[in-house]
Structure formats: C-alpha cells, structure tokens
Amino acid sequence: MADDTRQRLIDAAGTIFAEKGYEAASVRDICTAAGANLAAVNYHFGGKRELYVTAVRHAQCCRQEDVPFPEYPADMPAANRLREFIGTMFERMLSTNRPRWHLEIMLRELARPTEACAAVVDDYIRPMADALRSILNDLLPENLSEEQRWMIGFSTVGQVLFYYVHQPIIRLLTQNPEGNSFPLPLLADHVTRFTLAAIGAGPPVVVQDAAFAGTRTEAES
C-alpha cells in the first residue's frame, strides 16, 4: 500500500499538473484525486516541488517505453527512416490510447523551463535529436555547415510540434471543433514529403502545373 499510494500520487499529480500547471494545481486537489491523505505528499516526496519533478521524470520514462523508436534494418533508405521517425513522433504526441499528461507535462516544461527542463532535454529530447540528425546526415551532402543541419532539423520537428502545441488554434482556424480532421498518417506523410522535397531528396508535395521559373525569387534566379 505504501508504494501504491506513492504511485497513485504521481499519476494524480501528473494529470493535474499537466492540466492546470504547477502553480494552479493544489496539493489538496492532487491528494483528493489520488485518494490519499493531505500529508502524504510531504511524507512521500518532501514537498510539492519534489512531487512535480518526480512526475516529470516519470512521464519521460514512460513515454520512451510507450513509443520506442523502431530499429531500422541496416539497408533501409534514409528517406524511409525519416518517415518512420516522423511517424513515431506523431504517435508519441497525438496517440490517444496513452495517458495524455505524460506528453503534456513535458511540453509545459519545454516551453517554460523549470529545474526539470535540462533533464528532459538530456534524457528525452537529445536522443530524438541525435536520431533525426543521423537520418538527415545520410540525406544531406557532407559539405554542409552544422548551422544548416540544425536548421533543417528544426524545420522538421517544428512542423510536427506545431500540430500538437497549437492544436487549439488549428481547430479555431479551420473551424473544425474536432481535432481529428487531420488523421495521423496523413500528417506524417505530409511532413515527410514536405521535408524531403525541401532538401532535394524527394518530389514536391504538390505538382506545379507550370514551371516554377516564373514564381521563384529574383535572388535565386
């Protein structure tokens, strides 16, 4: 029952922290939701702050196990690995069969960093960044500056993140109260093709009915 209360507290805390943020979530609400006594938080974790950090750490552990990155066959083309990567990222974010708060609490941390942010980046973000950069390295020419490699990577994950972080805006803009107007595989395909085309490793996402010579900027002509 001891570890059980501990775990119930982490789950309840995660849900409420993710929903309301650190300050707005009260220890009393968390304990009530967990079916635990008010003093349990201080007994098991030492305080509200430590409970929060524990919840964040727990969330990132679970997420990594929930949707692990696939092991690619050695001969898999880089473009296909990119598709897998983006698909996995979307699944991690938008899949509804896992507790929502795991991702939510981490994104809160990334947008407004607290002390737990560095840990999230090191343990969760950096491995993803490394995986992406490894894929991109196979897709990009060797004589490319580090700066440009970063920017291309950011352009890729920026697209994916947008669909999650700014879901409220998307719904308001497209006037679709439901968010599932864009099915997951459609989004993953779009971002993959968008990115591949941008770096010259695939065809454009749309077929231009006229040559683009007329619409390109002067600077590039």
Added chain:
Amino acid sequence: MADDTRQRLIDAAGTIFAEKGYEAASVRDICTAAGANLAAVNYHFGGKRELYVTAVRHAQCCRQEDVPFPEYPADMPAANRLREFIGTMFERMLSTNRPRWHLEIMLRELARPTEACAAVVDDYIRPMADALRSILNDLLPENLSEEQRWMIGFSTVGQVLFYYVHQPIIRLLTQNPEGNSFPLPLLADHVTRFTLAAIGAGPPVVVQDAAFAGTRTEAES
C-alpha cells in the same frame, strides 16, 4: 493620473503575467511594480481576471501596430511576398526592441487557451493566416484540396513558431547559451527556401551531390 495608473497597471501586469503565468502572478507584485496601491486593480478593472484580459487585448493591439504587414506592390512575385511574410513574422517574434511581453502573453494564451484566446485568434492570428493563404494560393496549383492548403500553411508557420516557442530547447541542444546564434535574416531565408522547395516553387535548400533517386522512398519511385 487616473488613466496613468491604469496604463502602468496594464504594463506591469503584462510583464508579470507573461513571465510567470496567470496563477503565479500576484496582484500584490503587479501593484508594487506599477507603483500603485493594492486596491487599484479592483478599482480600475474589477478584478485580477479582467486585468489579465485587458492586458492580452492591449498586447495584440500594440503588436499589430508595431510590425504591420507590408503592402506588396501588385506585381511582386508570390515567392518574394512569402519571404516578406516570413520575415515579418520573425520580426514580430524575435525582434528585441519591443516589449517582450506583448508576444509572450499571446503565445501563452494560444498554447493554453483561456477566455481571451478566441479574441486573439480572430483579431491577430486569422488575418495572418489569411495573408499567408493568399500568398500560397498564388504559389499552389488550383486543383488542391483545402486540407492540403492548410497543411502547407501549418508547415510554414510551424517552422517559424518553433524558433520562438522552443528557444530554450534550441539553446540547450546546440549548447549555445546565447540565442542569437541564428540571426534573423538567416532564419527567414532558410524557412522561405525550405517552404518554396517543398511545394516545388524553388530549388532545394541544399544542393544534392548525387541524384536523389537512390534515397527516395520506394512508395514514390
């Protein structure tokens, strides 16, 4: 002096709300920062909540005036207008000569909507979305689904937003404590070329030393 304290309260509130969020910001801190009495908030605005909404509305008004969208010459190529649009967006976000909290408080609102969110979308976001879609319509073939047009637009602004919303991660990842490792025009150029190339309206952001035939996915071959 009456309207003066009112304005000082809005400014102080904006700064603190943007920095700490709604719940963590206390009316006492705001009044101290504004050099006003504790009761001033309730006298001038009716309460904390109303002050917050007022600050958000004030922020979006200022932002629109600060960095207005340029008037394009009628014959300006769509690709150049896209470059202008992206450049303006970056300036609105990353330019440091304007009070930071204007944008910050709006982005908070967009990520975690409160009652003020719909107003921000209608008055600030939708005009930007319309401007972008108008540009993209000139760049895209006519026989394209609304769904795809939205996705291409989201892929564009998603890139821009990433550099602002996730600046902390960028610094941690690239190990540059300063955020100015990516100068504004460089970012704008990159996103523009990335987007143009993706939709087949410009050359890839990098020159592929080999034909991409070997790296494209099977599905597309």
Added chain:
DNA sequence: AATCGTTTCATACAAACGTTTGAATCACAG
C-alpha cells in the same frame, strides 16, 4: 502478545492570496 519501523490520518499553522471597506486625498466646478 509485545515491539518496532512504516505509513496514514485529522488537525493546526503561518503565510499568501484576491477582494473589500471606509476614510483620506485630490481635481475642479459652483
């Protein structure tokens, strides 16, 4: 059964919160 360390519980505490109040102060018209 007695003892021990662990966990739960009801309760209390001081601090901070948003809000209210009524008197004091101001600017200005009569």
Added chain:
DNA sequence: CTGTGATTCAAACGTTTGTATGAAACGATT
C-alpha cells in the same frame, strides 16, 4: 471657500495555500 465626484490609501476581510505535528493504524519480526 465649499461641495462633489473620482481616485488613492492603509488596513482588514475570509479563503486557500503549502507544510508541520503528533497520535492512530498497520505489518512484520521477535
């Protein structure tokens, strides 16, 4: 100068916050 409405002020309001405390309940070991 006097009166009046708008504004500021110090003080206090009742809640809610996170945390602390000591007694009760539990489980395992002796």
